[in-house]
Amino acid sequence: MGKQLIISIGREFGSGGHEIAEMLAERFGLKLYDSNLLDEIASEKNVDGYHFEKYDEVPRNILFSRKVKGFSNSMEENIANMQFDYLQKKAAKGDSFVVVGRCAETMLKAYPALISIFILGDWDHKVERVQRLYHLPLAEAETYILRQDKKRKNYHNYYCNGKWGDSRNYDISINSSKLGEEATADMLEDYIRKCLALRD
């Protein structure tokens, strides 16, 4: 692909946002960055990325970490900053990619190549999907969704001025429950192609 294209996808847990991101990455022939970002960073730093996972997309615990002269010993914060730096380096290099979460809509806002998307979903649809995918009873699926979304919201809002899921922060926000994942991806593909055409 000639022109740089960066697609950021924020998502509610259970909305199918990740699946849609995978479809878009495949359709546009782009690399997808999600938790695999940590492996890339680990290999770049020549360290074992296994220890990074538990700190991925987790908000900073203010009681168990401190900041001194701009140095934070919150592993969550350091891992988040490493990911932001990595994404910014890639974007500055002119690379095209799809990124899931990681505050990308804010961190990469300066790049004209960015198209930011937020995927949400109807509550019942999300619960049904999480029950099916994770084999959870109803009550547990509901708790799991609430917990994951709270974590994502706290993580996002700690690093960004704009609020997580607020449609004003994204180019497009869409409810995937109305059309389903496949048709939502079709619609987004169309939207992205039109954006690209307008950029010419």
Place this chain on the structure above:
Amino acid sequence: MAQILAIVIFVLMFLLIITEVFERHIITMAAGLLTLILVFGIGMHSPDAMLHTLNFQEIFTAGFWYHSGEAAENASGINWATILFIAGMMVMVEGMGHVGFFRWLCMRIAKLVQYKTLPIFITFMIMSSVLSMFIDSITVILFLAAVTVELAQLLKFNPVPMILAEIFCANLGGAATMCGDPPNIIIGTSLGYSFADFISNTGVIVAFALVITIMYFYIVFRKDLCHNRVKDTTAFPDPKEAIKDQKGFVLSCVIFLCAVVLLVTHAQTGLTVATIGVAVAVVTLLAAGKDALELLKKVDYKTLLFFIGLFIVVGGLEETGVLEVIAGFIGKISGGNVKLMIAIIIWGSAVASAFVDNIPFAATMIPVIKSLAATQGVDLTTLAWALSMGTDIGGSATPIGASANVVGTAVAAKEGYPIGWGKYCKELAPITVIVVLFSMVFIFVRYL
């Protein structure tokens, strides 16, 4: 009412510092302002107490800059000697970092021990302790940890054990001298102790504790660090490459050595730490020439403001008599038993410092031990050494206990070596307990 207001402001300040909702200098300055208005103004109706706490008059006395006889106890309130000394040392340390002194020293030592992992481990522990005796532990650990990661990548070893040991030794070394750690500077300037007083008391404890510490870390980490996987070290960076400005480097070394000599001899020369701080800063700025403004800009004004606000809040507690109540409480539960009193101070300080900033804790405890000494007839110096060892060493137990821990673990994390609470406490909490216990026994044996 003034007492209640002083306590509420102090507790709120502490909670806000812990939660980091705002930067800590903003918190202490706001709390200081509230203390001036609510405690001294509305609660006590005492402009005298306010002026006493602001303590500006101290700066204009000859004794603030030079004292001919025995060191005098400073008045309570803002400890301007501490502020000026820390500011001066900040300028000097910025100058040293600017010319590449710390990186050169680390690389030079690594080369001297022929890049062998275990000798690097031991020499870096000693270097961390010795440098922290004169330079703030944040700067020491910032450079040491960065070089350790660099060497780890070249020599293919895990830098985490070495960084953990360096953090502990930086905190330990800071306890040895009057200028090593902020609590010691505050204790020294508030109680009128000299550099020699510290080195011959806490310094001796630290010397023994350093031997114990090296043995402990050797036993715990030797398996991680005994391999020398890289044989050819000819392509390693030359220490000289670290020096950014040859003339500036020589000048920085001379200024540093002069500062050490002045500090070691300040009881004999009569120069106070405030004078030494100002002199060191002025000479560093003159030597820096056109870079002087850049050095000044790098000075951590936020820390200085943090201290000023903190001293006012603690002054509020002191003027309203809250700290005397605490001292009375410690005296009462110890039942006049000096050993128990020392144990409470050293372990109380250590446990508190493991979780909260040890600077406000030490500043608060100084009037408490002064009151204890006056009312219980206990030797003030013994209590001061217990407070110093407790606050300085206790901070090593957790990743948030002291600034060096935060910076060391942050540098490691940035380079891809996360150190969680579990790993940190597993390695450093036992040696913290050992050294605090050793310090307590030492104080019992030597002073009682």
